[in-house]
Amino acid sequence: QSALTQPPSASGSPGQSVTISCTGTTSDVGASSYVSWYQHHPDKAPRLLIYELNKRPSGVPDRFSASKSGNTASLTVSGLQADDEADYYCTSYAPSYNLVVFGGGTKLTVL
């Protein structure tokens, strides 16, 4: 099972919006409603931002939103803040394999 494809880097200025893509296949992203997004700061545990395509856990601000079209999922971070600078990962459940596959990660820089 191959990793999902994310751009290695993304950037934006404070207050701006940035969108990170996550491309899979018909075996994972295209076949699943269980796409999630995580924020990961160094030396901390990953933080769940989005689950089931576009749902936010309690405590996650609505500046984080997500969508999916075909085999590609996207995370949008609006109103960029300095603390948003982190690595972002997408995941998708792959029904045929009964497991989860990660994206390669995107390093978000707030300029």
Add this chain to the structure above:
Amino acid sequence: QVQLVQSGAEVKEPGASVKVSCKTSGYTFNTYAVAWVRQAPGQGLEWMGWISGYNGNTNYAQKFQGRISMTRDTSTSTSYMELKSLRSDDTAVYYCARLEFWSGRYWGQGTLVKVSS
């Protein structure tokens, strides 16, 4: 509150095995699976597999098949991940996470496993 507390850092020689524990609290253990994820230095997060809290069924990523074993102890609400035949590229931080809707809302603090001779 939901908590996952992992065992401490380990240093192992190549060829050895390591067993990392993940003690859970704050929820009914057998109602959620536990997933294991790792991050090698300078690399991204990597899915290793999961174990059902209900019946102990497991599913491992193909990359680790034959070298990995996930078990659980319902009496202590603890999950375990054992990785055998360790190599230098197994050096990583290993995380456990409670699996819900195929995502991890709650995570352990991470366990550094260093493989070095």
